[in-house]
Amino acid sequence: MWKTSFIQFFKIIRQNKFFTFLNLFGVSITIMIILIAAIKIESAIWPGGPEKNNENMLFIKNILITSDKNSRFGGVSLPIIEDHLIKMQTPKAIAFSCENPWSYISDHGVEEFNVKSVNAGWWQVFDFEFIEGRPFNQQEVIDASWVAVIDARIKNRFFQDQNAVGQMLEISGKMYKVIGVIKNVPSNCERSFANIFVPYTLTEAYNRDIRQTGEFGVTFLSSGKNLKEIKAETENLRLRIIPLLQEGYTLYFGGPYGPVSTYLQGWVSPTEYAGDRHEIMSILGKLFLLMLLPALNLISIQLIRIHERSEEIGVRKAFGASRGELIKQILYENTLLTILGAIIGLLFTLIIVYVFKNVLAEMLFSGIFENNENIQFHINFGIFFIGLFTSLVLSLMSGIIPAIKMSRLQAVEVLKGGEL
Numbered sequence: 001m002w003k004t005s006f007i008q009f010f011k012i013i014r015q016n017k018f019f020t021f022l023n024l025f026g027v028s029i030t031i032m033i034i035l036i037a038a039i040k041i042e043s044a045i046w047p048g049g050p051e052k053n054n055e056n057m058l059f060i061k062n063i064l065i066t067s068d069k070n071s072r073f074g075g076v077s078l079p080i081i082e083d084h085l086i087k088m089q090t091p092k093a094i095a096f097s098c099e100n101p102w103s104y105i106s107d108h109g110v111e112e113f114n115v116k117s118v119n120a121g122w123w124q125v126f127d128f129e130f131i132e133g134r135p136f137n138q139q140e141v142i143d144a145s146w147v148a149v150i151d152a153r154i155k156n157r158f159f160q161d162q163n164a165v166g167q168m169l170e171i172s173g174k175m176y177k178v179i180g181v182i183k184n185v186p187s188n189c190e191r192s193f194a195n196i197f198v199p200y201t202l203t204e205a206y207n208r209d210i211r212q213t214g215e216f217g218v219t220f221l222s223s224g225k226n227l228k229e230i231k232a233e234t235e236n237l238r239l240r241i242i243p244l245l246q247e248g249y250t251l252y253f254g255g256p257y258g259p260v261s262t263y264l265q266g267w268v269s270p271t272e273y274a275g276d277r278h279e280i281m282s283i284l285g286k287l288f289l290l291m292l293l294p295a296l297n298l299i300s301i302q303l304i305r306i307h308e309r310s311e312e313i314g315v316r317k318a319f320g321a322s323r324g325e326l327i328k329q330i331l332y333e334n335t336l337l338t339i340l341g342a343i344i345g346l347l348f349t350l351i352i353v354y355v356f357k358n359v360l361a362e363m364l365f366s367g368i369f370e371n372n373e374n375i376q377f378h379i380n381f382g383i384f385f386i387g388l389f390t391s392l393v394l395s396l397m398s399g400i401i402p403a404i405k406m407s408r409l410q411a412v413e414v415l416k417g418g419e420l
Contacts, residue, residue: 019301020337026301027341027394028348030294031387034287035349038386039377040364043188045263048376050126050185050192057125058230058256059191060085060218064270065211068248073269074213078206081216084237086119090229091220095125097191098200098215102171113154115171116194117203125221126192131155133165133180136199144201148176151195152184171196186376191219211245220256231256291394298398302334306402327403334399335392342391346384353377 046054063080065072076085081096088094097118104111123135132155136147148169155164164178176198185193207214220230234256242251252270255262264279352360361375 019305022301023298023337024341024344026294026297027338027391028345030291030394031342031345031390032348032352034290034390035345035383035387036352036360036364037287038383039349039353039379041263042382043375043377044190045259046378047186047188047190048378049189050128051189051259052127054259056222056224056227058091058220058222058227058258059262060234060253060255060257061262061265062217062254062267062270063213064252064254065213065245066250066252066271067246072211072213074215076216076218077208077210077212077214078216079208079210080214080241081218083210084241085218085234088220088230088233088237090222090226090233092223093121093124093221095119095122095219095221096200096216097122097194098206098217099194100203102196111157113195114193115196115198117200118197119200122197125219128185128192129183131181131183132163133178135180135197141199141201144199146174146176146202147179147199149180149182149197150178151182154195155181169196171198184374186374188375191217210241211249218256227258287390291390291397295394295397298334298394299401302330302398302402303405306330306405330403331395331399334403335395338391338395338398339388342387346387349387350379353379 046052051057060076062074063076075098076096085096086094095118097116100115100117102113102115104113120136120138120141128135131152133149135149136145140147148171150164150169154169158164158169159167159178164181167178169176169178176196187193220234222230234253238251238253242249245251254265254270254273257265261276264276265273357375357377360377
């Protein structure tokens with residue numbers, strides 16, 4: 001039966017090539033848009049590069065400090081990090097950083113670079129690939145040594161083919177000794193991306209009031225099995241910090257969350273974040289609405305196709321075809337059509353991602369990441385599965401109504417020239 005239906009499917013799509021084109025176009029464009037959205041989300045959650053093992057990481061992006069009179073929302077303050085978080089026992093390593101943009105004025109105009117002030121644990125948490133030299137160590141951080149680790153872009157810009165290690169680099173009027181060069185970090189590695197890394201102790205202007213928010217983000221590296229223990233210790237630590245604040249003050253951590261929850265939370269206050277389930281349902285709702293319009297369009301096209309095949313369907317019913325068999329046939333044909341459209345949509349996606357990568361990066365991440373030209377996109381089996389699943393859902397949404405209407409057809413009326 002299925003072989004016969006398969007052969008009949010190809011005969012049908014060749015009968016009215018215009019309707020076939022409309023079907024395939026609607027499906028392929030819908031699948032392409034959904035796949036690109038999925039690639040954007042995956043590139044932000046699992047960016048690769050130094051964060052390729054981020055399933056073993058937990059992040060605190062922000063904190064909220066409230067009192068009877070006001071509230072403060074921002075990054076983690078240095079007193080909370082140095083006096084409390086850095087002393088935690090459950091994480092394998094702890095990294096923290098704050099960003100300091102550097103505008104370099106040259107004959108070519110103003111060039112923008114990103115400088116991160118980090119601790120020594122930074123190099124244990126994130127997996128950077130060193131081209132030259134080494135990272136700075138704990139003693140150099142304690143001593144506030146004027147050292148810097150730069151990426152290949154900075155090396156090529158200021159030192160060209162020379163060995164950069166040992167060279168001096170002026171940043172915002174201060175001289176740093178280059179001790180290491182790393183491979184360029186993809187800019188969608190939001191937490192680990194920077195062009196230059198320096199010890200955080202070189203800056204003295206940090207807010208030292210524990211009742212104030214700060215400038216830092218914190219990353220915990222786990223052994224892979226103790227994520228719950230890290231979260232529990234962080235919560236206990238938060239409860240111990242609250243009494244140290246002025247009476248009437250309360251502290252909330254925006255984490256520690258894994259990469260998925262961190263992405264879903266965005267920069268939302270910890271008390272306003274509704275949780276992963278709420279955000280995921282919101283995303284699925286948007287995807288459903290995105291598929292609804294092409295599904296309605298495909299329903300209209302399918303009804304026209306069924307009207308053209310009314311005599312064939314009437315004959316089949318007259319010769320004993322059951323209602324269930326006819327519904328299965330229509331759904332089978334519709335599924336084949338949507339899968340074919342999904343394959344075309346996947347090909348469109350591959351072309352856009354690999355041929356127009358820079359244009360796509362600018363469209364998706366403009367104003368989000370520092371350097372959109374260095375973004376890494378990943379197309380894997382997960383993306384392929386999303387395309388297949390979406391095509392099946394779209395097939396069901398667009399095929400069930402025409403199939404039911406066709407199955408209710410009265411053979412005698414159609415063979416006499418009646419309408420569907």
